Amino acid sequence: MTAEFAPSSAPSLPLWLIRSGETGPVFPEQIGPEARAWAKASGFAARPGQICLLPGADGALLGALYGLGAAPQPGARPARERYPLARAADALPGGNWRLENVPDDLDLTTAALSWLLANYRFDRYKKAEPARAHLVAPAGVDEARVLAMAAGEYLARDLINTPTSDLGPDELEAAARDLTARHGGEITVIAGDELLAQNFPMIHAVGRASAFAPRLIDIRFPGEGPKVTLVGKGVCFDTGGLDIKPPSSMLLMKKDMGGAASVMGLTEMLARLGVTRQISLRVLLPVVENSISANAFRPGDVLTSRKGLTVEVNNTDAEGRLILADALALAEEEAPDFLVSMATLTGAARVALGPDLPPFYCDDDRIAGAIQSAGMRAADPIWRMPFWEPYESQIEPQIxxxxxxxxxxxAGSITAALFLRRFTTGAKTYAHFDIYGWQPSAAPGRPKGGTGQAMRALLDALPEILK
Incomplete structure (x- = not known):
């Protein structure tokens, strides 16, 4: 589906945004006494997400009031709900709506985006009720930027939500080719035994047991400027390999390509906004299925990576870091100014921070601060974790x-990040994101299912990162 605003020329109803004060809702002068009396009789207190429909004398709908709660105070904690207008998009009657009485402290970009994200539906297999309420782009909002962010999120959600029967390595490659063609990039794919010939032995080892060839997808855009390389884990399904997962742990393994999906979603945003003409962007997607067959790699095997470092396989279910390592080794050979990896990598990250707050790792304090601050501004929260040097010994086996x-x-997320960092020494700056890529239960603007993470944080932080 396509993210879009309602046409500005179309008829629309007013949605009045109302703050709460010490004595109740703070109404603008345009809200007359009849509407105020109706709101009071309806129990409208301007609580966050509260809606009050306004009827006319003939019973027709004249508009609605929408509560925003009290004005935020300096240093206030983040709101419980990330997307301020998502409840309006879900609950208002069908039709087009325009915002009125927009307070100066409301982030219009996040507000407009929240409506579009609430309008998302995944209806490939089951007819879903279409979004009913549509938003006219608010005056003063950067419409192109909001649409680009929504399009990137829609793409990531669609990819993650699609089961492996319809989104295996072949189909993920097709999606990458479509993304590249739409935005004027160039794509190269190395697959099957050619991975061995071109020195990507760990990608080959992880994916060789599948009926679908493992591959490395390499996308470039023709822009000039700082070198930025994005690497996304593309495990289209993860059985765990010979260290097989229990059935309950396999239920969500269609989402194990969430890193690739988020990288592709971020690329969609960058391309739509023309950033791919201002930087030298490269996208690397190691894509496999971690399956079981007679030629599956085994616990205890020692693999030699592209970088030449040897790796003892003590669990075939820790395969994501193996395929990322070969891709990161390729990336560092060009000495990028900024190298990023995104992966649904460890359960330890979820134990530490839950599904909603992905950890990230970066050695550069200035850049890490820029990324974390951007995540808060963009309603795409992330949390910095350390590359903790004393744990380096834990990733160094005897043989x-x-x-x-x-x-x-x-410290499973930290040791995984330390493992990956060993393959990035040629990059000027490296950041790793251990994302979850899934919304376990529905929330305003975030339906249950696949979700992109850290994309808007990186988009917002990129100008500061590349200073």
């Missing part, structure tokens, strides 16, 4: 350079 799954069960 190889690295261990893909240290024993002990502690």
């Amino acid at each position: 190889a350079d690295l261990d893909n799954a240290p024993s002990g069960g502690f």
Whole structure:
């Protein structure tokens, strides 16, 4: 589906945005005494997300009031609900709506985006009720930017929500080719045994047991400027390999390509906004299925990576870092100014921070601060975690350079990040995002299912990162 605003020329109803004060709702002068009396009789207190429909004398709908709660105070904690107008999009009667009485403290970009994200539907397999209420782009909002962010999120959600029967390695490659063609990029794909010939042994090892060839997708855009490389984990399904997952742990493994989906969603945003003409953007997607067959890689195997580092496989279910390592090693050979990896990598990240707050890792304090601040501004929260040097010994086994799954069960997200960092030494700055890519239960603007993460944070932070 397409993210879009209602035409500004179309008839629309007013949605009055109302703050709450010490004595109740703060109404503008344009709200007459009859409407105020109706709102009071209806129990409207301008609580966040509260709606009061306004009837005319003939019973026709004249508009609606929408509560925003009290004005935020300096240093206030983040609101419980991330998207301020998402409830309006879900609850208002059908038709086109325009915003009135917009307070100066409301972030219009997030407000407009929240409506579009609430309008998202995944209806490939089951007819879904279409979005009923549509928003006219508010005056003063950067419409192109909001639409670009919504389009990137729609793309990421669609990819993650699609089951592996319809989005295996072949179909993910097709989606990458479509993205590249739409935005004027160039794409190269290395697949099957050619991965060995071109020195991507760990991508090959992880994916060779599948009926669908493993591959490395390499996308470039013709812009000039700082070198930015995005690497996304594309495990289209993860059985765990010979260290097979229990059935309950496989239920969501269609989302194990969430890193690739988020990288593609971010690329969609950058391309729509013309950023791909201002930077030298490269996108690398190692794409596999981690399956079981006679030629599956085994616990105890030692693999030699593209970088030449040897890796002892102590768990075949820690495969994402293996395929990312070969892709990151390729990326660092060009010494990018900013190198990013995004992956649904560890359950430890979810234990620490939950599904809604992905951790990220970056050694550069200035850039890390820019990313975390941008995440808060863009309603795309993330939290910095440390590359904790004392844990380096945990990823160093006795018979190889690295261990893909240290024993002990502690600090799993950190040790995974440390593992990946070993393959990025040629990059000027590296940041890793351990995302979840899934909304476990529906929330305003965030239906249950696939979700992009860290995309808008990076989009917003990029100008500061590349200073």
